[in-house]
Amino acid sequence: QLHLQESGPGLVKPPETLSLTCTVSGDSISSRDHYWGWVRQSPGRGLEWIGKIHYIGSTYYNPSLKSRVTISVDTSKSQYYLRLTSATAADTAVYYCARLVGCSGGSCRFADWGQGTLVTVSS
Amino acid sequence: QSVLTQPPSMSGAPGQRVTISCTGTSSNIGAGYAVNWYQQLPGTAPKLLIYANNNRPSGVPDRFSGSKSGTSASLAITGLQTDDEADYFCQCFDSSLTDSWVFGGGTRLTVL
Numbered sequence: 001q002l003h004l005q006e007s008g009p010g011l012v013k014p015p016e017t018l019s020l021t022c023t024v025s026g027d028s029i030s031s032r033d034h035y036w037g038w039v040r041q042s043p044g045r046g047l048e049w050i051g052k053i054h055y056i057g058s059t060y061y062n063p064s065l066k067s068r069v070t071i072s073v074d075t076s077k078s079q080y081y082l083r084l085t086s087a088t089a090a091d092t093a094v095y096y097c098a099r100l101v102g103c104s105g106g107s108c109r110f111a112d113w114g115q116g117t118l119v120t121v122s123s
Numbered sequence: 124q125s126v127l128t129q130p131p132s133m134s135g136a137p138g139q140r141v142t143i144s145c146t147g148t149s150s151n152i153g154a155g156y157a158v159n160w161y162q163q164l165p166g167t168a169p170k171l172l173i174y175a176n177n178n179r180p181s182g183v184p185d186r187f188s189g190s191k192s193g194t195s196a197s198l199a200i201t202g203l204q205t206d207d208e209a210d211y212f213c214q215c216f217d218s219s220l221t222d223s224w225v226f227g228g229g230t231r232l233t234v235l
Contacts (some may be wrong), residue, residue: 096168102174
């Protein structure tokens, strides 16, 4: 059974970089059929898709965050990563990693989710 | 303000049927992109409930069903149970300036 686990600092000082890791177990991160993504949730912004990556390294980012976001993958560790630069209080949220499936013609669905990790951006 | 519009809250009594709406535009639901629905129980991550408009993942009871028409989609829950008390979100791809996967603002369902 697939398990996704987020990890990383729970507190980030502005304008430092927010960095998170998602560890994948129970399925191969190198699956051709799946993408691996990040979603965040905050009271003010609701659920917001951040970006996704395929194991070969191709990425796709939310245009509203694209200038500050980098998602990368390390297949040898079954992990993928989120970096969000110049963090502000507006980036305070619960961050989820998720597996995306059925990504044809734009119709991805977020089939599996990690438990989420709260990241607070505050000095 | 979310690209997909949902009622903020709804309620129903045990055993009743409720329908949650998700209104989009011609750049998302109306463009033919699949609508997915998620259930988020208090303190947990969202869980995929309906995918590709009207399909249930394995393990989801058939009390849950989805439909789509024009620029809107709906999630119906029949035989309402207390365990159904949760937040429900719709999600779709949007091909406008956002060009990304977008979520509705969520509907909090209370079972009276």
